[in-house]
Amino acid sequence: MVSLYNPANILTVVRIILVPVFVAIAVASGLTGTGQRIAACLVFCVASATDYVDGWIARKWSMVTSFGKIADPIADKALTGTALVLLSAYDRLPWWVTVVILAREWGVTALRFWVIRFGVIAASRGGKLKTVLQIGAIAWYLWPVPHPADVVGPWLMGAALVVTVVTGGDYVLQALRLRRGN
Numbered sequence: 001m002v003s004l005y006n007p008a009n010i011l012t013v014v015r016i017i018l019v020p021v022f023v024a025i026a027v028a029s030g031l032t033g034t035g036q037r038i039a040a041c042l043v044f045c046v047a048s049a050t051d052y053v054d055g056w057i058a059r060k061w062s063m064v065t066s067f068g069k070i071a072d073p074i075a076d077k078a079l080t081g082t083a084l085v086l087l088s089a090y091d092r093l094p095w096w097v098t099v100v101i102l103a104r105e106w107g108v109t110a111l112r113f114w115v116i117r118f119g120v121i122a123a124s125r126g127g128k129l130k131t132v133l134q135i136g137a138i139a140w141y142l143w144p145v146p147h148p149a150d151v152v153g154p155w156l157m158g159a160a161l162v163v164t165v166v167t168g169g170d171y172v173l174q175a176l177r178l179r180r181g182n
């Protein structure tokens with residue numbers, strides 16, 4: 001039996017703990033100032049990197065647990081959701097983008113709990129791609145690049161948005177299949 005307190009799960013918890021650290025830096029600076037934005041971006045990237053490492057550890061040393069399957073996506077959503085809200089609050093990203101992504105993310109989380117009696121909906125390949133795109137787009141928006149001339153950021157965020165919505169629909173179908181028992 002795999003211990004709950006394994007390195008993969010501990011890294012997931014570290015990611016959750018880094019969320020308030022990221023918020024503190026972002027709020028203290030109002031996401032202005034080159035140094036502060038670089039600091040916020042670096043904390044965000046380190047926290048995001050734990051997502052890759054915990055998954056790798058869990059697979060390599062067979063440390064996949066039900067806790068990890070549920071907590072890992074929640075930790076991702078806490079981090080990316082917080083970053084999106086802050087970017088919108090500081091006028092760096094339109095609110096509608098944040099609202100659509102948050103609705104999908106927390107809708108899928110609610111869906112996971114709704115069907116938990118029937119089985120666990122683990123992160124799909126599309127879900128992982130979505131997370132990579134979201135992290136890349138958010139990091140780009142946090143980094144102090146010249147925004148008026150920036151075309152990369154909106155394209156990255158647009159791609160993240162499309163994959164976010166499409167994979168959300170796929171999870172709805174998975175949940176319905178689980179409930180039907182096939």
Ligand SMILES: O=P(O)(O)OC[C@H](O)CO
Pocket residue numbers: 051072073076077105108122123124126127128130131167
């Ligand atoms: O799309 P989700 O909800 O399965 O989330 C995917 C995870 O964030 C990948 O680590």
